[in-house]
Amino acid sequence: MRKIEISTSVTVFSNVSELPVDDKILMGKAVDARKNAYAPYSKFNVGAALLLDNGEIVLGSNQENAAYPSGMCAERVAIWKAGSTFPGVKIKKLAITASSTIAKVDKPVGPCGACRQTLSEFEINQKSPFDVIFMGEVGEVVKTASLLSLLPFSFDSSYL
Template sequence: MRKIKISISAAVFNDITELSFEDRTLMDKAIGARKKAYAPYSKFSVGAALLLENNEIVTGNNQENAAYPSGMCAERVAIWKAGSDFPNVKILQLAISASSSISKVDKPVGPCGACRQSLSEYEIKQKQPFPVLFMGEVGEIIKTASLDALLPFSFDSSYL
């Protein structure tokens, strides 16, 4: 048997005011998208914003449906919209923000497992990692250097 050690590093910012201008601009877009989410069932709204290599910012938000699990997460809405509208343009960065109408979300909310897998596909496809910033409604923000930091041992086409 052989053991390996996996380690990741992430930057933790106390709040949005500590972000660089570029990071804050992207997070503001994610917050704006979050405020337009359709979440009447979970009351949990998520917004995502992708900065593309052509300087376009593509946003997405969660879209729920009474027929669970027919809804879709914000991250996948944004990534598939980017893939559809700009199929050969690299993603430079992703920002995510989440809130609840039931309680204050004051800790960072990372992408769910399905979104991590979908985002990983695009990071692998473009052969270039992209940083991921995520936060709740207020409070700390986490920034990782890549999706790989959030999903080690990801499944990709090399297994097919």
């Protein structure tokens, strides 16, 4: 038997104004995308912005429906749009932000497990990491240099 330690390194900014200019612009796009969320059930609005290697920015927002679990998260909306519109173009950065119509979201909101799994496949397939930057509506912003650092022991096609 052996024991291993797993750690993740992130950079925490006290607020969005501390971000480097390019990250601040991308987060601004995610905030704009958040305004297009359709979340009448959860009241939790999420926006995502992907910066691609070709300079394009692809947006996504969460979309719910009355068959509540069959809605879609902002991150997966954005990444599948990027994959279908710009196949084979690498992802450089992902910005995510969340707000609620019933409470102030004042801590960083990272991608859910399903989104982490989906995003990890894109990072693995492109053979290079991409930054993930996430925040709530206000407050601290977290930045990590790789999606896979948020998903240790990830499952991928090599197991199939």
